[in-house]
Amino acid sequence: MSALMSEHSGEAGAARPAIFGLSLPVGRFVLPRVLRKPVRFIGRFCEGDYQPPRYFGVAACAVFLSASSIYGAWLGGQIPAAAQAVTARLGFAVDQVRVSGNRQTSEIDILEQLDLSGWTSLVGFDAEVARERIASLPWVKVASVRKVYPDELEVRIEEREPFAIWQHGSQLAIIERDGRVVTQFDVNRHSVLPLVIGYGADKGADFVEKVRRYPELASRVKGFIRVAGRRWDLRLENGITIRLPENGEDAAIAEVVRLDREDGLLSRDIAVADLRLEDRLVVRLTPEAMERRTAALADQAKAAKKKPGKSI
Incomplete structure (x- = not known):
């Protein structure tokens, strides 16, 4: 019993682990297993026991600059454009458009509403927005736009009936x-x-x-x-x-x-x-x-006047 007490007192007098200069109250709580290694690493790094690998600073700067560039491109709306360009050159550029159901609406008007360029990618193409633009044409009653991979668009419309x-x-x-x-x-x-x-x-x-x-x-x-x-x-x-x-x-x-x-x-x-x-x-x-009727009536009146009267 005395040995246990002395051992406990010896541990109590030993130096406690610390992070950023703050001692951890050993014996009062235990870190979860998943956090123990990160905490030990941070403690060793703060105390100078851990030496970062060579060119660690250069790599960290490169990662930071790359992340900043990607974030800026995302805020500026450049990510979708870049994705369009890449996927278009990988074989997903719209190469064919099939239109059906149009009699009064010309295909040229429909193609203008699709807003296609030479390198429009089917991957990033918004079919719902294109459908709404086509549905706004005067003769179009119902429209649908379907993507057929790898490089085709299918447009079907139902037109209004003129009365x-x-x-x-x-x-x-x-x-x-x-x-x-x-x-x-x-x-x-x-x-x-x-x-x-x-x-x-x-x-x-x-x-x-x-x-x-x-x-x-x-x-x-x-x-x-x-x-x-x-x-x-x-x-x-x-x-x-x-x-x-x-x-x-x-x-x-x-x-x-x-x-x-x-x-x-x-x-x-x-x-x-x-x-x-x-x-x-x-x-x-x-x-x-x-x-003609007035003239005919006038002629009849004249003819009636010319008739000799009956003798008594």
């Missing part, structure tokens, strides 16, 4: 069935579309479909005119205007078709066929027909 030409004021635009404006009118590409005229006419897809149920009439319609946001007029190719009522336009259209079949109404010299009254059709002649 009519909408004239509002002096402006002409291509619209979809729901009235959404797609792009400005191009006379060389979309002249076969029906023409709807006036504010509110862009929402007239249902009315256009009603007229299309009568092909013999629809083929002669040049314009569908919305009047005061309440009713419709039909302007025919020969200049006749058919004025439809606010209510009951289906029956009025059917009546016009019947009169044309039976009496050739729409082939006569009339300017307006007004069906806004429920019980009658009002017709207005063209100026030329009015002149």
